[in-house]
Amino acid sequence: MQTNTAAFFTQNKKTYDVEKIRNDFPILKTTVHGKPLVYLDNAATTQKPQYVIDKENNYYKKYNANIHRGVHALSQEATEAFEESRIIVKKFINALGKNEIIFTRGTTESVNLVASTYGRENINEGDEIIISHMEHHSNIVPWQMLCQEKNAKLRVIPINDDGELIFEEFEKMINNRTKFISVVYASNSLGTVNPVKKIIDLAHSYNIPVMLDAAQAVNHLPINVQELDCDFLAFSGHKLYGPTGIGILYGKVNHLDAMPPYMGGGDMISKVTFEETTYNELPHKFEAGTPHISGAIGLGAALEYIEKIGLENIARHENELLIYATEAVSDLTGLRIIGTAKEKISVLSFHFENVHPHDVGTFLDFEGVAIRTGHHCTQPLMKRFNIPATSRASFGMYNTKEEVDLLVAGLKKILEVFG
Amino acid sequence: MDQELRELYQQVILDHNKAPRNFRKIENPSRFAEGYNPLCGDHLDIYLSFDNGNISDISFQGSGCAISKASASLMTSMLKGKTKEEAEKIFHRFHDLVTGKLGDDPDIEDLGKLAVFAGVREFPARVKCASLAWHTMLNALEGKQEKATTE
Numbered sequence: 001m002q003t004n005t006a007a008f009f010t011q012n013k014k015t016y017d018v019e020k021i022r023n024d025f026p027i028l029k030t031t032v033h034g035k036p037l038v039y040l041d042n043a044a045t046t047q048k049p050q051y052v053i054d055k056e057n058n059y060y061k062k063y064n065a066n067i068h069r070g071v072h073a074l075s076q077e078a079t080e081a082f083e084e085s086r087i088i089v090k091k092f093i094n095a096l097g098k099n100e101i102i103f104t105r106g107t108t109e110s111v112n113l114v115a116s117t118y119g120r121e122n123i124n125e126g127d128e129i130i131i132s133h134m135e136h137h138s139n140i141v142p143w144q145m146l147c148q149e150k151n152a153k154l155r156v157i158p159i160n161d162d163g164e165l166i167f168e169e170f171e172k173m174i175n176n177r178t179k180f181i182s183v184v185y186a187s188n189s190l191g192t193v194n195p196v197k198k199i200i201d202l203a204h205s206y207n208i209p210v211m212l213d214a215a216q217a218v219n220h221l222p223i224n225v226q227e228l229d230c231d232f233l234a235f236s237g238h239k240l241y242g243p244t245g246i247g248i249l250y251g252k253v254n255h256l257d258a259m260p261p262y263m264g265g266g267d268m269i270s271k272v273t274f275e276e277t278t279y280n281e282l283p284h285k286f287e288a289g290t291p292h293i294s295g296a297i298g299l300g301a302a303l304e305y306i307e308k309i310g311l312e313n314i315a316r317h318e319n320e321l322l323i324y325a326t327e328a329v330s331d332l333t334g335l336r337i338i339g340t341a342k343e344k345i346s347v348l349s350f351h352f353e354n355v356h357p358h359d360v361g362t363f364l365d366f367e368g369v370a371i372r373t374g375h376h377c378t379q380p381l382m383k384r385f386n387i388p389a390t391s392r393a394s395f396g397m398y399n400t401k402e403e404v405d406l407l408v409a410g411l412k413k414i415l416e417v418f419g
Numbered sequence: 420m421d422q423e424l425r426e427l428y429q430q431v432i433l434d435h436n437k438a439p440r441n442f443r444k445i446e447n448p449s450r451f452a453e454g455y456n457p458l459c460g461d462h463l464d465i466y467l468s469f470d471n472g473n474i475s476d477i478s479f480q481g482s483g484c485a486i487s488k489a490s491a492s493l494m495t496s497m498l499k500g501k502t503k504e505e506a507e508k509i510f511h512r513f514h515d516l517v518t519g520k521l522g523d524d525p526d527i528e529d530l531g532k533l534a535v536f537a538g539v540r541e542f543p544a545r546v547k548c549a550s551l552a553w554h555t556m557l558n559a560l561e562g563k564q565e566k567a568t569t570e
Contacts, residue, residue: 033421033423354437355485356482356483356484356485356488357459357484358459358484358486358545358548359428359484359485359486362424362427362542362544362545363424366420366421366423366424373459374458374459374460375459375460379460382460388459388460388461388462388482388483389459389460389461413420417420417428417433418433418436418437418485
């Protein structure tokens with residue numbers, strides 16, 4: 001098991017040794033129903049390497065203290081580790097400054113933060129907000145709530161049968177009432193990677209800000225927010241091998257400066273009297289209360305871990321698995337792949353003509369294979385494809401072709417029982 | 420197949436999943452109710468006709484997993500000709516069975532074919548699948564307008 005940081009960092013970046021990576025993840029040695037765990041539910045959450053577990057543990061074991069207050073040694077050490085993570089995040093997505101990196105509870109909170117602050121300030125009656133048909137509920141509901149409150153209109157970019165955005169429809173949708181666009185970078189249900197740069201460029205030519213839900217993109221695609229020129233970007237720690245309960249909102253500093261605070265409380269103030277309060281500077285203005293300190297430290301560690309393996313190496317490996325799996329399932333009777341976009345992350349959603357996804361999920365569980373079955377928090381998308389749910393296998397850095405074979409063998413058994 | 424899995428997916432359940440009974444719409448039913456499982460997005464419609472206080476006809480439509488489809492199929496077969504009170508009593512017995520309240524070795528002779536759902540108690544995530552049709556039927560019996568959910 002990889003616990004020695006120095007040894008880990010000398011790992012050769014160029015070779016992709018999946019067995020060595022698997023050894024870094026203690027949970028992969030677990031058995032389920034007597035079979036070795038085959039974890040193919042990475043789009044729901046990823047497993048954590050020992051390096052992340054140790055970093056989070058060490059905070060509690062060695063320097064647990066509150067941050068940004070107190071002059072004692074532990075508090076300073078904790079503050080440094082917390083702020084160091086912010087810098088790691090800043091570098092990971094190439095933000096201009098660390099004050100553009102806000103720690104939140106996750107992607108959902110990041111979207112809600114923007115809808116409640118930027119949205120409330122800038123969206124008025126009759127305005128329009130554009131999202132897409134493949135959004136997760138977390139990038140639908142906050143905007144719907146805002147539209148209801150402001151009497152604004154939510155507009156939805158349609159998708160084609162392959163699960164790709166119809167760009168021409170998006171172009172037609174933009175008008176002088178369009179005030180905000182929030183789209184998913186990569187779809188959790190379909191795997192589709194959207195042409196976000198094209199969307200942003202077009203939106204900016206009309207001076208419309210764009211937010212990206214990058215929850216599913218950030219662990220598969222290198223992200224450079226300055227190059228993308230997105231106005232806001234959100235992601236979660238737990239989908240990139242980090243802890244749950246911690247996420248990021250990136251925002252351009254001019255937007256964040258102009259926005260009112262999201263929550264009031266400690267840490268987000270510089271001066272409080274009963275008459276009035278002056279708010280703290282960025283990023284603390286948006287971080288009221290004691291944050292998830294160990295989570296932030298764990299997220300920083302996860303990004304370090306990813307960087308050492310190399311995101312491009314991971315993406316290449318995952319893409320090989322996706323191609324292999326797509327081909328392997330394509331001749332199974334009655335199986336239809338949901339999401340056949342040209343550009344995809346390693347998500348394979350499918351639907352059997354005669355077997356419900358829940359039955360698929362239960363049967364595979366007894367083979368030790370963990371996949372997701374359900375609507376994946378994308379009910380409008382399920383309706384678009386006229387199905388109640390899909391079965392979804394999603395691959396991470398530690399998955400192997402042998403695991404794909406076990407998935408396919410499990411699916412064949414199911415067809416024997418239900419055929 | 421694993422023993423526990425075989426207990427859940429008994430042949431009767433697989434048969435009813437493949438060829439569900441009473442899988443149709445009743446025109447002008449006395450009662451109608453919609454069921455919904457937010458966990459998986461499954462929808463189910465229950466149609467009911469009364470004649471002299473007896474359920475003269477009962478049917479269902481919708482989509483669901485093998486457990487929920489077989490449960491609806493067997494339920495409709497079982498409840499035809501029963502009174503409201505009898506149907507309610509069977510509902511409670513069935514519910515106790517799938518939630519494990521009848522223990523590990525339940526005496527369920529009175530439940531007839533419904534006994535095949537005994538294996539569900541080992542699968543907490545699937546209890547809702549087995550009970551959706553029943554909750555919906557109960558709403559229909561009571562003439563409740565709101566959608567039955569398993570939440």
